[in-house]
Amino acid sequence: MEAPRLDGVDLDDERCNAWSAFTSIEVVAGGRLRELHCCLGRRRFVRNQILLGGGLAMLPTALLQAKPPELQDAASRLSKFYTVSQALLRPLPVNTRLDHRVAARLLAALNSEYPSFPQQLDLLPDDPGADDRYSPVAQLIVAAWFLGTVDKTLVTFERALMYRLTADIFPVPSYCTGKPGGWASAPVAYSGGV
Incomplete structure (x- = not known):
């Protein structure tokens, strides 16, 4: 059986591995497709990215709640x-x-x-x-x-x-209250009275 075509697009193309990878497809007379959603591979990718992003966003909250x-x-x-x-x-x-x-x-x-x-x-x-x-x-x-x-x-x-x-x-x-570099020498001993 020949794979259906949609306006010159071969559905048996490399981007979608097999005809079974498509969902919500109705074939009408002449091999035309009325409705074509997207490839399951792309859906899986998007779904996994959303789940991964959501999981990473929730990770700090989970770590704060579960303190060792x-x-x-x-x-x-x-x-x-x-x-x-x-x-x-x-x-x-x-x-x-x-x-x-x-x-x-x-x-x-x-x-x-x-x-x-x-x-x-x-x-x-x-x-x-x-x-x-x-x-x-x-x-x-x-x-x-x-x-x-x-x-x-x-x-x-x-x-x-x-x-x-x-x-x-x-x-x-x-800041230093003395002259520049004054900290390097020893302080002068005071020998006077009070």
Whole structure:
């Protein structure tokens, strides 16, 4: 049997592998086609692209909903660190709020510098009392927020709380106050009186 033709187009062409690849086809007298949708191969391709695109679009949402236990543990530890920090630093200087991004970086630096810090943080209550405020872990947290450093690691400069105390008078020092290259030589010893 000869494959039907549509105005000079051979339906047995390479683009469509076989006559059976067509759908919704009605052959009328003379071998003409009344209705021709498209090749199933093309339909499959388009359908697969839509499904793939939709699946990729939903992937971030699915990943956010299904958090691994390590991520949940890190999120709860960050929340505890932020809560404890607010309690330890109360009252904060005027117009000062703790930054969540700085808290995350401080916690990461404290965890890497002091391997036992996560366990010590878990032992500290959310609202530390007078005795807890003088514990070594509480002092580490307060020092990290005020200095913006953890041991030799700089975490933040501009958002360190030590500059917030004098922010109404002095800006955050972001430039050298001496002559160019003055930092290279040792400071001059002061031998005078008060």
